[in-house]
Each structure stands twice: as C-alpha cells, then as structure tokens.
Amino acid sequence: MKTLVLDAFSGISGDMFLGAMFDLGLSQAEFEEQLNKLKVKGYQITIKRTARSSITGTDFDVVLDGNLPKDHGFDEHEQHHHHGRNFMMIKQLIIQSELKTAVKERAIKMFEQIALAEAKVHGKKLEDVHFHEVGALDSIVDIVGAAIAFDMLQIDKLIVNNLSDGVGTIKIAHGVVPVPVPAVMEMQLNTAIPIQKRFDVHTELITPTGMAIVKCMASEFNASILNSVLEKTGYGFGKRETGSLNALRASLYNSKLSQQQVDKTNDSVLLLETNLDDATGQQLSLTIKKALDLGAKDAWAEPIIMKKGRPAYKLCLLTAPEQQDFFVKFLFSNTPAIGLRIQLMHREIMERKIEQVQTVYGKVGIKKLSYHGVSKVSIEHDDIVKQSQKTKESSEKIRLAVLQEIENKGE
Ligand SMILES: O=C([S-])c1cc(C(=O)S)c[n+]([C@@H]2O[C@H](COP(=O)(O)O)[C@@H](O)[C@H]2O)c1
Numbered sequence: 001m002k003t004l005v006l007d008a009f010s011g012i013s014g015d016m017f018l019g020a021m022f023d024l025g026l027s028q029a030e031f032e033e034q035l036n037k038l039k040v041k042g043y044q045i046t047i048k049r050t051a052r053s054s055i056t057g058t059d060f061d062v063v064l065d066g067n068l069p070k071d072h073g074f075d076e077h078e079q080h081h082h083h084g085r086n087f088m089m090i091k092q093l094i095i096q097s098e099l100k101t102a103v104k105e106r107a108i109k110m111f112e113q114i115a116l117a118e119a120k121v122h123g124k125k126l127e128d129v130h131f132h133e134v135g136a137l138d139s140i141v142d143i144v145g146a147a148i149a150f151d152m153l154q155i156d157k158l159i160v161n162n163l164s165d166g167v168g169t170i171k172i173a174h175g176v177v178p179v180p181v182p183a184v185m186e187m188q189l190n191t192a193i194p195i196q197k198r199f200d201v202h203t204e205l206i207t208p209t210g211m212a213i214v215k216c217m218a219s220e221f222n223a224s225i226l227n228s229v230l231e232k233t234g235y236g237f238g239k240r241e242t243g244s245l246n247a248l249r250a251s252l253y254n255s256k257l258s259q260q261q262v263d264k265t266n267d268s269v270l271l272l273e274t275n276l277d278d279a280t281g282q283q284l285s286l287t288i289k290k291a292l293d294l295g296a297k298d299a300w301a302e303p304i305i306m307k308k309g310r311p312a313y314k315l316c317l318l319t320a321p322e323q324q325d326f327f328v329k330f331l332f333s334n335t336p337a338i339g340l341r342i343q344l345m346h347r348e349i350m351e352r353k354i355e356q357v358q359t360v361y362g363k364v365g366i367k368k369l370s371y372h373g374v375s376k377v378s379i380e381h382d383d384i385v386k387q388s389q390k391t392k393e394s395s396e397k398i399r400l401a402v403l404q405e406i407e408n409k410g411e
C-alpha cells in the first residue's frame, strides 16, 4: 500500500501539489500523454528543478499561449466572459475524455467542491458559476493533473499534516478578501479538516484548488505513519513571497516494501475477524485480494456454521496495529459486515532478506529466512510461474535450477 504524506507547513495550491509530485519523480512525458486525453489546447506546462533556502525542489507552472494573465480562477460575472466554462461544461469535458474512470471521478469531485463553494460564497446557483476561460485552463490542468498524478504514482492513501494558512487579507479579482479566502473557508465547513494559522505569514497559503485536493483525497490529518518504508521525498514550491520557505513537502511511503525485508523475530499484529452469512464467494475472494494489495499482512476466509445453522465464512485480516482504522473502514465498506472483532496479537517471525537468483531461465526472487539459528530459503513461486510462461519450461525444472544456483553459491 502506498501512502502519500503532505507536510503543508506553508499551505497548498495546485501548482505546489504538482511541483511536489514531479519532484517525487512523476514522468512529464507520461503526465502530458494523460493530460492530452482531455483534448484541451492553449497552454504548456513548465517543470523546473530549482533551489530555495538551499533546498532543491520543483516549480510547476501552467503557461498559457499568448501569455495571458491567469490570476483569476473563477468568474461570477459571466456576461463579461463569453468563453467562460461552467462546472457542467467542464464535467462533460472530463467525462468525454479517455482518461481512466478513477481519474475522471476524482477530478470531477474536486471541480464540484470548488464550484459548490464559489456558488455559496457568491450567492449563485451551481450552474451559474463560470470558470473564466483563462483561469479555467489553469484550473483544469491543476485539478485534472492532480488526479492524474495520484493515479500515476498509485497512491492508496493521503495523509495531510500541518495544514497551515496565513492571516490577514489579500487582493484578488473580487477585491480584498480575508485569509483563508472565502472559497477555502466554505470547503472547510462541516469537515474536520484542521487548518492552523501561521501568524508570521500575511498572505494566502491555501488556495481553493489546494483545499479541493485536500478535501477530496485526504483520509487522515496530523497522523504518523509506521511500518512503512519512506521511498521518496520531494518539494513543490509556491509562488507567493511569504518571508520563509514556501514549499509543500511530499513523502511517499510503501508498506509492501516493509513486508519484504524483515529484520526482527517478533512483532505485534491485529487480527480483524467478521462472520459473514450473506457475502458471496466472489465478494469474499475480491475482498481478500484487495486487502492484500492494500498492505494487509495476510487475509483469508474460514468456513463456519453460524447461528440458526447457517453455513457461512469468517473473514480474517492480519494487519499492523496502526492500520486498524483503515482496515475497519475497508471491511465495513467492502463486505456486508455490520460488526467485527479485533485482537492484538504477539507474532514470532523469521527474519527475511530478499535476493534475486540468476538462472538460465531468467531471474527468480528468493527469501533467505532465519530465526535464532534456524535458517532456510523460500523461492518466490510467482517468479517461477512468470519465467515458466516466458521460457515454456516446466516450473519444476526452473525450481531445480534455482536450487542448483543457490547450492553453487554455497548458501
Ligand atoms: O475568482 C474567484 S471567484 C476567486 C474566488 C476566491 C474565493 O475564495 S471566493 C478566490 N480566488 C483566488 O484566485 C486565486 C487562484 O486560486 P486557484 O485555486 O485557482 O489556484 C487564489 O488566489 C484564490 O484565492 C478567486
């Protein structure tokens, strides 16, 4: 399971988010290939690695053809802007594109949040909120781009820490508005999104686009992450002069990696169990696969006889203790369960080191296992199947070749 942690000590905007995603290693060519599926023209994106306060990070910008000004995202005076696109038009544009369904859904959700907030602030109906042609292009790239980046980096969960905004007022196209700007305040309403104030910063740090990214994608705030390996970290720079480092830090954690290399012989795990007499076999097998993909340490089903003599299944997940909230919600939303049991358990485990063995049939992964003087090797069966399909050799022949290689190395 991949978790993205945003340290928003200097707020968040669409540009900062995308800058941070490119700093994490997102490919510009693949990103543009996805973005082009929208079939929107009139802009170019610039991605520049640069340093601020001696920290290297990425500046992301949308440069509009003809260099038109783009300080204004939305326009409630649509009569002045005959090219303005309203929310429904942008939604249609996204729906008609060949983007992935998950990308479309996320992008539409973010646009909807901004449009709803703008409608409320300006006392308009949703369909009357027009995104100015110029600002709309910028917003489309930032918002659809954020959804594309989320998908390309295969992020399963977003945690936002230290979400901060400045204080005072700023001048925007409407005139002078207070910070947080009205659309951001509106999006915060009836949520538990914690925004802390930076009294040292007298300008806007959270833009409506930044807030929409947080509101639509984040599932936890001010949370620590354990039992995961920090794979990458990056910085996306903001445009405003704040008097201190104006950057969004993004850190990408992988919980699957932490399961591969194990350098301890015991740990604590949670056993989550629920008895199900109304789940189909298809539902159970999909839930087990999904749970494992999302980073559960193990997942299985046991046949049981429930009350009233009903044949049923006990669905069991083994997870890290800090994954409790995530997997409780996962079980409630993916099965008919209305209750479940949780036990904290002690576990004895073999230390494991992952290695690759080169055979004449290709590379095969092995796990070198040890536990207080006991040691053994386990061969990755999936790798054997892969090489067997590639080379058309029997899996047994490949397995023997791996064992031979291990013996030749004297391990
Ligand atoms: O143009 C409009 S209607 C507008 C409204 C608001 C409100 O909060 S209401 C704020 N802004 C400002 O525009 C820029 C661009 O924001 P993005 O989210 O598109 O990056 C930003 O300074 C907003 O505070 C515009």
Ligand code: NI
Residues within 6 Å of the ligand: 074, 118, 121, 122, 174, 183
């Ligand atoms: Ni507005």
